Amino acid sequence: MSPLTPDLLARIRERAPGYDRENAFFAEDLDELRAAGYMAPRSLLDTARDQRLLAAHAPATALGINMHLVWVGVARVLHERGDSSLDWVLRDAEAGELFAFGNSEPGNDLVLWDSLTRAETVEGGFAFTGTKIFTSLAPAWTRLGVFGKQADGPDGPRLVHGFLTRDADGVTTLDDWDTLGMRATASNTTRLDHAVVSTERISRFLPVGPNADPFVFAIFANFLLLIGSVYAGIADRALELGVEAAHARTSLKTGLTSASDPDIRWRLADAALALDALAPDLETLAADVDGLVDHGGDWFRRLTGAKHRATETARRVVDQAMRVAGGGGYRSSSELARLQRDVLAGIYHPSDTESVHATVATNLLGPLP
Known part of the structure; x- marks a missing residue:
């Protein structure tokens, strides 16, 4: 059962605009998430799903928490593969270390x-x-x-x-x-x-240089899939806000809401079609990590690709929602405006677009001579 109760998520969403406006650390969110047991070790699949949900309520809180969850996930992945070198991380996390x-x-x-x-x-x-x-x-x-x-x-x-x-x-x-x-x-x-x-x-x-040590694999698997889940959560919320805006806006020309406008309907459908592909991608790979599935040399291609697709899709979905919302979404007080700013951070997380394409090209064609 997820520690993210509706009441907890509502409080976290309510605090998010203030943190952003004041450039303040999410201290209250952290206290509540700790108290709820959110920082403890769990499967990668459960963690990815929860991070996506948390990000839909407070992207920055989810991204910050991600870094703790990645290290805990690294220790868990190694332990499940017979490597106890980071078991102390699991114990420390259970004891409340961050x-x-x-x-x-x-x-x-x-x-x-x-x-x-x-x-x-x-x-x-x-x-x-x-x-x-x-x-x-x-x-x-x-x-x-x-x-x-x-x-x-x-x-x-x-x-x-x-x-x-x-x-x-x-x-x-x-x-x-x-x-x-x-x-x-x-x-x-x-x-x-x-x-x-x-x-x-x-x-x-x-x-020095690329290697496939289990420690490196564990970092890539947890970091890339959890980062991807955070940005998928941003897209979830943006689509939700886009739908709300379409129902709320009324055309002076037709007297109908934007939800009846064919162009608006196409925009939201286009966003949903892109977003629907993320859950099978991210969750299947997370389940494969949990299940010790061996993708061999394809692992890094799949993991970097999943992060790339999630962050790029999230930017596209937020953009479509902004277009649907109209000028109201451009106000600094708008949640969509904050999501537009937050989603841009996705391009700066490793692996960047150039690195992803180089990884996939090497997987397909072999290393450069």
Whole structure:
């Protein structure tokens, strides 16, 4: 049974405009979701469905929560495949710890395949020095997943992944999140200056460059499918608002509502046709991850494709709803205007459009010579 009760969702939707207007973190939402047990480990399919529902009520809250749910999902995927290295993440999540992502870096278009952050061996662990951006949950996280490159690894340069605690020295959170949309995520920049991750919290040593380690697969599977679900939820709400607007607007020329206008009907039908394809796509892949289905070398093509289709479809659906709503939707107080701003963030999440097409081309044609 979903922890997202109608009363909880109603309160979350009511707070969303204020968070956006004030550029404020969704602290009350977080407290209520924690109390409801929403942060605990669950199947990827159940989590994806709930994230889509939550996003339809408060996109920024859903996107921020996503980062915690991804790490919990990574630990669960590894555990179900016989890898207990992140079982402590599951225990910490059950105990109320809040996980966040500290992977994105300015100027790093290789994402997980390389890092501009320096990792150095120190007594008791590794010290990380670098800048991380888009650190959602910045005001509240207690565990931050980070990675960096150790230049002098045993066999050459390698990537070191681990988790910082909130009280670690050398961690500075900037107050620099003032964006067009998704404002309540408080995805501030994080600066690391010799911030130490203890040895027992180092999660992986990986080679520089693409690889199919189960840890990487688990990140891709959870991140891409849950991100896609958030944007599908935005589209769900936009279509709902578009239908409401069509029934509410009346033509002075005909005396009929816009719901009787053939062009408006076509726009909403077009949006619905695109949106209807997302649930089978996202949910089938989530169920396949839960069911340990082996898609082999096709996994990354399928996962990046699902995220791409969801974010692009969501932008199209919101655009159609804005056209149906007319000038009223352009007001800053309009929920549709907020959805229009929020949905644009989808183009910035990995994997971006260029990377997706490169992944699919490599799957079809092999690597470039």
